[in-house]
Amino acid sequence: MGGLKHYLSGGGFSHYLYKHIGDTITVGGMTGKVVTKIDDNKINHSGLPFYSNTSDFYVKISEEDGQPEQIRIFKNRRALLDLDWNHPHPPFKKGELHIHECVFDKNGHPRRLSPRAATPDEIKKYRALIKKVNPNVKF
Numbered sequence: 001m002g003g004l005k006h007y008l009s010g011g012g013f014s015h016y017l018y019k020h021i022g023d024t025i026t027v028g029g030m031t032g033k034v035v036t037k038i039d040d041n042k043i044n045h046s047g048l049p050f051y052s053n054t055s056d057f058y059v060k061i062s063e064e065d066g067q068p069e070q071i072r073i074f075k076n077r078r079a080l081l082d083l084d085w086n087h088p089h090p091p092f093k094k095g096e097l098h099i100h101e102c103v104f105d106k107n108g109h110p111r112r113l114s115p116r117a118a119t120p121d122e123i124k125k126y127r128a129l130i131k132k133v134n135p136n137v138k139f
Contacts, residue, residue: 018049018058025059027129032057034068048072050079050102050110059133062086068134073126078102079110083126085137089115096138097123097130 018035025032032055035048048060052074060070069086072079079102085095092098098115099122105111118126123139130137 021061025057025129025132027132028125030056030073030129032059032071034059034061036061048079048082050104052077052079057129071126071129071133072102078104081122082112083118083130084115085130085134092117095136 019038020033021036022034025034035058048058048070049072052058056074058072058074059068060072061067062069065086067086069084071083073081073083082100082102083097084100085097088094089098092115097118099118100112100115102110102112118139127139
């Protein structure tokens with residue numbers, strides 16, 4: 001679990017930036033993990049990794065209150081969507097689900113697009129996962 005410069009296209013990473021905590025989560029055919037940053041003073045990183053090793057999603061825990069606050073969904077080991085809810089992002093209030101799409105440039109560098117509301121199809125597809133991770137999220 002990590003970033004582009006540690007990502008090995010054949011699988012795994014040359015240096016891991018995150019560690020798995022707790023049990024593996026499986027919902028609707030998707031398997032994922034709650035992860036936390038590995039404290040490494042040599043590497044500055046924040047948020048969830050943009051590249052996955054084997055998981056379909058990762059869950060981020062808030063440093064503020066210890067509650068799940070974000071799920072990053074992966075497709076082909078690359079971040080696809082962020083499902084966020086634990087912070088305000090106008091016009092969304094804290095606790096309201098909003099989506100950030102993840103895109104990659106030709107060199108594999110990721111960025112998140114501006115937040116938007118979840119589509120009805122996304123809510124249907126990810127509702128069980130979101131509610132399993134945090135039942136208080138508002139759609």
